[in-house]
Amino acid sequence: MPKAKVTFEDIGVSVTVPAGTRLIEVSEKVGAGITYGCREGECCTCLTKIVSGADNLAPPSMLEDQVLKDNLAPRGHRLACQAQIIGGEIVVKPA
């Protein structure tokens, strides 16, 4: 299975994960500073800054895109509960 590497900048941890993993699945287990609310892509609590490697995440769904717009999210931010890792290297930190 293809692998990817996601780095949580705030706690200095890099995790090698299978492609298809969502950020939430990893960040909770390593205790990163990204926090969660609804976990369904609606509340925007888990807004996450993608420091690098944004192209290594699957594009946002229409729902995620709308929630990001409604919450005035800056460019380069994603919802950790929705963002799916597809490969390569990604560096993230809490928004």
Next chain:
Amino acid sequence: MRASGITENAVELAPGVHWVGALDPHLRNFDIILRTANGTTYNAYVVRGETGVAVIDTVKESFADDFFRRLESVARYDEITTIVLNHLEPDHSGALPELLKRAPQAKVYLSRRAQMMLKALLKPSGEAPPEYIPVTTGDTIDLGGRTLHFLHTPYLHWPDTQCTYLVEEGMLFSGDVFGCHFCDARLYNDAVGDFRFSFEYYYAHIMRPFRENVLDALALIEPLNLRLIAPAHGPILRHMPRDYVQRYRELAMPRLFNEARSEKTLVIFYISAYGNTRRMAESLAAGAEAIGGVRVSLYDLEGGESGIFTDLIEEADGLAFGSPTINADAVKPIWDVLSSLTTVNVKGKLGAAFGSYGWSGEAVRLIEDRLRGLKLRVPVEGLRIKLVPDAGELEQCHALGETLARHLTGQVEHREIEFSTLQVTLA
């Protein structure tokens, strides 16, 4: 509570500007979490311009008749061009579905974050949402000689909240900001009874968790020419309105003077039946202090009160909780503290748990789950020690303290982890 003496009609605040709210003098418990000895008011307002009429907020559904009666005394429904929703909580939006039926031509103005709430609010009606326009700071509506200017003030106290400023009159329709649960038909702050306690109590329970957002909002509000503040609950502030703005600034400041400004702070709370969890706490504290750059405080929960602890927790950078396991659970004083933190912002603080146990040791994991639920980050797995910690186990506690201190001071060495081994790696 003083509900008598008010007119059945609207109350004029300025020419063409009216209060059309409702009095609820018998309310004693608001939203389950907030008590009130004086009831409350649901304040709604009407602003009339030369070319349009705006309704700002509505009231709780069960008080809709009062609202519509007062509204009808100053405006016809077909005149209403604008409905402003500063906050969509049901105590302010309860009469909205009916208002939309009576004034279907009105356009709704709300914050961007209120859009999904509007749809959820109107779900039961089965009708399509009305025409609505999301607005933010700098957006305005011209009612003809009357200008409504919007201020984006989220999290005061919901994500959707905003304030609306009537430029020509210097009036701020502030939503729940500067509000309180206090019912007095005389309406104005210089005419009603003493509501200072209610004002402070409301801030402490509703606004305090969002103090950073309060400061952001004050930065928008303080430069305004303020002749009157018209909140969504409680007295209308026409006498010295700026005093209430200043009081909010004071309340939003840190409660405790922090002598360790340049250092990070770690507060360790513990409770111990036989001294074992206490010894763990002391060793953990020694470990954290050994790293330097962290001011460590150690508190036995048996010797304090939750109010003081809440103040400490609000100011701390890191928190560690130690509890024995009794009947497969953490002990009540721990839960008392952990259930009282909804009045402060703990999001993003460092959290950890530890404790001695005799049989199964569930307390540590349960505390960690609660800390995550409160949106603390818990990057270091907690420490469970069976009964009496020996020298080696106390050394583990010391090491946990060191690790927490390194996390607080940004000295954690970069780690590479394989996802499939994550649980093991952190153990």
